[in-house]
Amino acid sequence: MYRYDAYDQKLVDERVAQFRDQMRRHLAGELSDDEFRPVRLQNGLYIQRHAPMFRVSIPYGHLASRQLRKLAELARTYDKGYVHFTTRQNVQFNWSPLEVIPEMCAELAKVEMHSIQTSGNCIRNFTSDPFAGVAGDELIDPRPWAEILRQWATFHPEFAYLPRKFKIAVNGAQEDRAVIQVHDIGLDLKKNEAGEIGFRILVGGGLGRTPIIGREIESFIPWQHIITYCEAILRVYNRYGRRDNSFKARIKILVSALGIDEFRWQVREEWAHVKDGPNTLTVEEVHRVADFFEDPAYEALPADDVGYHHHIAEDLAFASWVKRNVRAHKKPGYASVVLSLKKPGVPPGDITSEQLELVADWADRFSFGEARVTHEQNLVFADVKKSELHTLWQLARKAGLATPNIGLLTDIICCPGGDFCSLANAKSIPIAAAIQERFDDLDYLHDIGDIEINISGCMNACGHHHVGHIGILGVDKNGEEWYQVTIGGSQGNHAAIGKVIGPSFARAEMPDVISELIETYIEERHEDELFIDTVRRIGLDPFKTRVYADRQPHRKVANV
Amino acid sequence: MSKVIKNGRIVNDDWQILTVAEGEEAETLDVPAGRVIVPLATWLARREELAARGDVGVWFASHEGPEALADDIGRIAVIAVNFPKFVDGRGYSTAALLRTRYGYTGQLIAFGEVLRDQFKYLTRCGFDTLQPREGRYTDTQLDAAVASLADFTEPYQASVLHPQPLFRRVARAGVKA
Ligand code: HEM
Ligand code: SF4
Numbered sequence A: 001m002y003r004y005d006a007y008d009q010k011l012v013d014e015r016v017a018q019f020r021d022q023m024r025r026h027l028a029g030e031l032s033d034d035e036f037r038p039v040r041l042q043n044g045l046y047i048q049r050h051a052p053m054f055r056v057s058i059p060y061g062h063l064a065s066r067q068l069r070k071l072a073e074l075a076r077t078y079d080k081g082y083v084h085f086t087t088r089q090n091v092q093f094n095w096s097p098l099e100v101i102p103e104m105c106a107e108l109a110k111v112e113m114h115s116i117q118t119s120g121n122c123i124r125n126f127t128s129d130p131f132a133g134v135a136g137d138e139l140i141d142p143r144p145w146a147e148i149l150r151q152w153a154t155f156h157p158e159f160a161y162l163p164r165k166f167k168i169a170v171n172g173a174q175e176d177r178a179v180i181q182v183h184d185i186g187l188d189l190k191k192n193e194a195g196e197i198g199f200r201i202l203v204g205g206g207l208g209r210t211p212i213i214g215r216e217i218e219s220f221i222p223w224q225h226i227i228t229y230c231e232a233i234l235r236v237y238n239r240y241g242r243r244d245n246s247f248k249a250r251i252k253i254l255v256s257a258l259g260i261d262e263f264r265w266q267v268r269e270e271w272a273h274v275k276d277g278p279n280t281l282t283v284e285e286v287h288r289v290a291d292f293f294e295d296p297a298y299e300a301l302p303a304d305d306v307g308y309h310h311h312i313a314e315d316l317a318f319a320s321w322v323k324r325n326v327r328a329h330k331k332p333g334y335a336s337v338v339l340s341l342k343k344p345g346v347p348p349g350d351i352t353s354e355q356l357e358l359v360a361d362w363a364d365r366f367s368f369g370e371a372r373v374t375h376e377q378n379l380v381f382a383d384v385k386k387s388e389l390h391t392l393w394q395l396a397r398k399a400g401l402a403t404p405n406i407g408l409l410t411d412i413i414c415c416p417g418g419d420f421c422s423l424a425n426a427k428s429i430p431i432a433a434a435i436q437e438r439f440d441d442l443d444y445l446h447d448i449g450d451i452e453i454n455i456s457g458c459m460n461a462c463g464h465h466h467v468g469h470i471g472i473l474g475v476d477k478n479g480e481e482w483y484q485v486t487i488g489g490s491q492g493n494h495a496a497i498g499k500v501i502g503p504s505f506a507r508a509e510m511p512d513v514i515s516e517l518i519e520t521y522i523e524e525r526h527e528d529e530l531f532i533d534t535v536r537r538i539g540l541d542p543f544k545t546r547v548y549a550d551r552q553p554h555r556k557v558a559n560v
Numbered sequence B: 001m002s003k004v005i006k007n008g009r010i011v012n013d014d015w016q017i018l019t020v021a022e023g024e025e026a027e028t029l030d031v032p033a034g035r036v037i038v039p040l041a042t043w044l045a046r047r048e049e050l051a052a053r054g055d056v057g058v059w060f061a062s063h064e065g066p067e068a069l070a071d072d073i074g075r076i077a078v079i080a081v082n083f084p085k086f087v088d089g090r091g092y093s094t095a096a097l098l099r100t101r102y103g104y105t106g107q108l109i110a111f112g113e114v115l116r117d118q119f120k121y122l123t124r125c126g127f128d129t130l131q132p133r134e135g136r137y138t139d140t141q142l143d144a145a146v147a148s149l150a151d152f153t154e155p156y157q158a159s160v161l162h163p164q165p166l167f168r169r170v171a172r173a174g175v176k177a
Helices: A006-027 A033-041 A065-078 A098-110 A143-153 A223-240 A251-258 A260-274 A283-291 A306-314 A316-325 A353-366 A386-398 A429-438 A442-448 A507-524 A531-538 A541-549 A553-558 B040-045 B047-053 B090-100 B116-124 B139-148
Strands: A045-047 A052-056 A062-064 A082-085 A091-093 A168-171 A185-191 A197-203 A215-222 A326-328 A334-339 A350-352 A370-373 A379-385 A453-456 A470-477 A480-487 B002-006 B009-013 B036-039 B056-060 B078-083 B107-112 B129-131
Touching (some): A006 A033, A033 A045, A045 A098, A062 A065, A065 A082, A065 A091, A065 A098, A065 A353, A065 A370, A143 A168, A143 A185, A143 A283, A185 A223, A197 A223, A223 A260, A223 B090, A251 A260, A306 A316, A306 A386, A316 A334, A316 A386, A316 A442, A334 A386, A350 A353, A429 A453, A429 A507, A442 A507, A480 A507, A507 A531, A507 A541, A531 A541, B002 B139, B009 B139, B036 B040, B040 B047, B040 B056, B047 B056, B056 B107, B090 B116, B116 B129, B116 B139
Parallel strands (some): A453 A470, B036 B056, B056 B078, B078 B107, B107 B129
Antiparallel strands (some): A045 A052, A052 A091, A062 A370, A082 A091, A082 A350, A197 A215, A326 A334, A334 A379, A370 A379, A470 A480, B002 B129
16 A cells, blocks of 8 residues: 655645644634635545534545544544544534534544545546456556656646536446546546557546546556546546536536537647646556555465365354355455445444454454455455355444345435435435335345445435435435436446436335345346346336336426 | 746736636736736737737636747746636646646746645646735745745655656655565
């Protein structure tokens, strides 16, 4: 994992001092609310429904055990003893008082963490594949590139006041696990015919109010030029993106308005000037950064572990956890483990200080001292010996972190919604809870198989509802909370935006609606067909018919 | 006469920035004698006359780009860029382009809603003069703001102030260090 050198550390320390002074001036009345706003946002600080919300950056989702312990300590000292992992692989504190944030920043800096550019109209945290470096289908490790670009974007003087926020994701595997198609820039590492490394570049994807799948602007840009190419995109966007209406200010709107060909032409025109300039990457710098991501000291192990297979055969509960929460690893004798933060009844992505500390201990004991955050809001140990899986599982189970539901219906992606967020139209966490409660039969869940439910409390789409196989969106209807349902969305290589099935529903109806969608799937599916594939094959109608068949006609007017 | 921060020092600046008032046309604006900065449209309409004076500068609105002045760069006494709102970041690109693409080496003023928390980014993009609204800051605050220009010592990326990115400026420590 990347470690700060003196320069990285100094920048973060200087930021702490700067923010301390900004907070002091704000509290002294020298910095008005309006002027403090972009300053605090670029430091991850929102003012929320009940308290400030403080978002800390986790570059491409990587955490060391000492960082996990620091988060635990901060949550205990300054918050209510838990934190929330987000769909952009970051972490949020929900209850810390405003005045303590500089102190939290200072503590974070001690473990090479910060909250720089986790919000605001600037380049945000870079996200990537949680299985980077260990996935069998990886072509090129995305992490060195994400780190290099992170440094380029951090405190970039020209792009701190963009028309709107800007999110970049990097993928280096055959299967895209970084959702690059719904990012402002999606970077897809690949090799050309000559075997040279470069990037396929997508631009203008995004969810929110106007969900759009990113379009390809370049099929191959050699690695040396990735910074200059991104600069060219950002400069065109900074100059010509709309600033008159924040709902139309994302780059996706500019790309749609110009058309991808015209946009590409403008970017290339700009790039012609900056290409081969000082921001051209050097072999030395790429190696310096890539060295941090060398394989850890794996032991030479047999591919199969007898004890492990014995436990699977003997212990059904362990077996079902293995089936859902353990993934193949590129090295014989190793596996990757997903710790579920989707225990029914716990808000998706939430974890307590005690649990964080246990995770840190297990990271040290089982996985080279590291853990990762997934955009599905779970945690990953990338490198666990198969022989130790059973021990890890027992510990995780005791701590409530071994729910065997990864990829299943109860592994719901959910934004904080109306319980925390002042922009919400409706609550989202209670919907997730009600659905989890309804589907509490593990055999049934396994029978339903892989399915993704995503819930957002409003159009801003923090819960990525557009790309959920089932998407749930909170809408406001005359001051009441209603929920609109989409099906057929998906992330990954076949990313698609879901389609609305019809008029929205009251909260109490939601578990029934989900049940009816699932029953329709069970009746219609072919053997071994997943929910999403059935939807793709038979379309919306059978689902609609079923869901609306025995609902009151007056529901129909509740369309929003 | 307004207080500005020029090259890291607080000085009085006597450039007068002309704006187009209601009922006036940029093209026919009355341009008084002395050190004045005219809107881009005024300059474009009367460039020969104004360039001949030698003491006339040009200012850009936030949506205007430096392309329009490409051929005049050497004849302009000073260039200013307006920040109508501090969140309007187009002026940063304007400055960077003037410095890196159009070879402008003269005085470059940021004016309008220019706030001290943006000073560092503004100077890194090539502004040498920062002109907050008249009376926006007390002298003490301005002093503190000048000091804050030194808040960050070694930025990562190349910019006008640091033409080379960190990885080309210094030898950075790697894993083995
Ligand atoms: C609690 C306070 C939060 C506030 C006020 C907030 C605000 C917003 C806003 C305004 C947008 C829409 C921006 C736009 O597209 O124009 C947005 C998008 C987004 N938020 Fe949040 N958010 C919050 C929490 C979260 C959390 C907890 C997560 C992760 C679980 C999250 C993840 C995202 C993501 C991924 C998007 C992007 C959708 C896209 O690509 O357009 N946000 N947020
Ligand atoms: S989707 Fe809406 S309700 Fe949910 S966190 Fe984002 S802004 Fe808040």
